[in-house]
Amino acid sequence: MIWAPLIGQEFVRATLSRNHYFQLVNMLHFDDRAGRRKDLDKFAALCEFHEKHQENLSKHFVPGPTLTADEQFVPFRGRCSFLQHMPSKSCKYGLKLFWLCDAETFYPLKCIPYLGKDDGNLHDEGLNQGTSIVDRLVQPYTSKGRNVTMSNFFTDMEVVDKLAEKNTTLVGTVRRNKNFLPPPFKVKKQQVLYSSNFAFNNETNTMLFSYQSHRNKNVVVLSTMHNEREVADGEKRKPDVLLFYNQTKGGVDKMDKLAQTYTTKRASKRWPMVLFYNILDLSGIAAGVVFKLKNPASKLCGDDNRADFLRDIAKSLMGAQIRRRNSMLTKASKALRQTMDNCQAATHIHVLQPAPSALQEEIRKRKRGRCSMCNWRQQRKGSNKCHVCQSSLCKEHSIITCAKCKGQ
Numbered sequence: 001m002i003w004a005p006l007i008g009q010e011f012v013r014a015t016l017s018r019n020h021y022f023q024l025v026n027m028l029h030f031d032d033r034a035g036r037r038k039d040l041d042k043f044a045a046l047c048e049f050h051e052k053h054q055e056n057l058s059k060h061f062v063p064g065p066t067l068t069a070d071e072q073f074v075p076f077r078g079r080c081s082f083l084q085h086m087p088s089k090s091c092k093y094g095l096k097l098f099w100l101c102d103a104e105t106f107y108p109l110k111c112i113p114y115l116g117k118d119d120g121n122l123h124d125e126g127l128n129q130g131t132s133i134v135d136r137l138v139q140p141y142t143s144k145g146r147n148v149t150m151s152n153f154f155t156d157m158e159v160v161d162k163l164a165e166k167n168t169t170l171v172g173t174v175r176r177n178k179n180f181l182p183p184p185f186k187v188k189k190q191q192v193l194y195s196s197n198f199a200f201n202n203e204t205n206t207m208l209f210s211y212q213s214h215r216n217k218n219v220v221v222l223s224t225m226h227n228e229r230e231v232a233d234g235e236k237r238k239p240d241v242l243l244f245y246n247q248t249k250g251g252v253d254k255m256d257k258l259a260q261t262y263t264t265k266r267a268s269k270r271w272p273m274v275l276f277y278n279i280l281d282l283s284g285i286a287a288g289v290v291f292k293l294k295n296p297a298s299k300l301c302g303d304d305n306r307a308d309f310l311r312d313i314a315k316s317l318m319g320a321q322i323r324r325r326n327s328m329l330t331k332a333s334k335a336l337r338q339t340m341d342n343c344q345a346a347t348h349i350h351v352l353q354p355a356p357s358a359l360q361e362e363i364r365k366r367k368r369g370r371c372s373m374c375n376w377r378q379q380r381k382g383s384n385k386c387h388v389c390q391s392s393l394c395k396e397h398s399i400i401t402c403a404k405c406k407g408q
Helices: 009-015 018-027 047-059 129-137 157-164 240-248 251-261 271-294 303-328 334-346 358-365
Strands: 066-075 093-102 108-113 147-150 169-173 196-201 206-214 217-223
Touching: 009 303, 009 334, 047 108, 047 271, 066 129, 066 251, 066 271, 093 129, 093 251, 093 271, 108 129, 108 271, 129 157, 147 240, 157 169, 169 240, 206 240, 217 240, 251 271, 271 303, 303 334
Parallel strands: 066 147, 147 169
Antiparallel strands: 066 093, 093 108, 169 217, 196 206, 206 217
């Protein structure tokens, strides 16, 4: 049932029945319910599976020089102790996840679920919540000279000091209620349209600037990566720091958009299942990025061919189950048997498996015929043929030879 709209109903029907699918979904759990301690960990129902997924994400990809830290909001309206209500979102209720991803390829790197204000894991060493989250997200990727672009939820001077110790820079917008902002930067309308104000701190090697993008609105950005007053040419005269921020800030948003374009999500009142579907969607994105880096000349590397890539993944995962069901199912209608045969033949050639040999392709294209050696009353048929006269043979009168001996 993976990306069903992409692969068609025939493959879904050939893989498993409708009742079997709902039976598997109803019985699917990710931990031992008897030994679960909800009072110690609200995320216990999915914690172990979530950690395994995080290990696999970091194992197969090395991120580039720019990272993006932001939040993902997964829609959900069931019962959950850490359900969030955000009126500004199109879906008012859901589960909040903090993600770190690669800004260039949108590869998901690390995730921290938001379990509420009383979550002790988000308050390490007396730090505020935003600083603690960023510190845990970038922990495996520090001391490499990377830059982290973040939203105004995380940007603070504590984050600057914490990342400076680990040889990591940051670029992020700043809320006007921060105490470290000078008074001129706390006013919305303070300067001429499309003009910029800069402020520098040599001790912390930080640059602060505000840009008047509209008449009654300006943007305040903090950067430890830039230290010059460079402004782009043009009517709006945007600073280079703002252009860099606009290019790298949408990493998590783009990742979420790709996950929603071709999704496996289904309606569910269980929050572990909702996050499990989200993990499947993000795994498809991660697999596409790794495949593109390994096979840059493939036709499936383009953004327009992402549906074809997901279709090949689904067929490769469903092919083994179709072959197993076709061999074990004794009572099946003729139409279902024909559907399984067609889907089984279609899963032989796809991007994740090598193309079949000439002998395998010849055997697949053979048609069943009446055996030339049996008595006509027996009415035996077989798909094997004599390699000399091309006469049809049943299993009793056919001899198996390897491809090497066949040519002798």
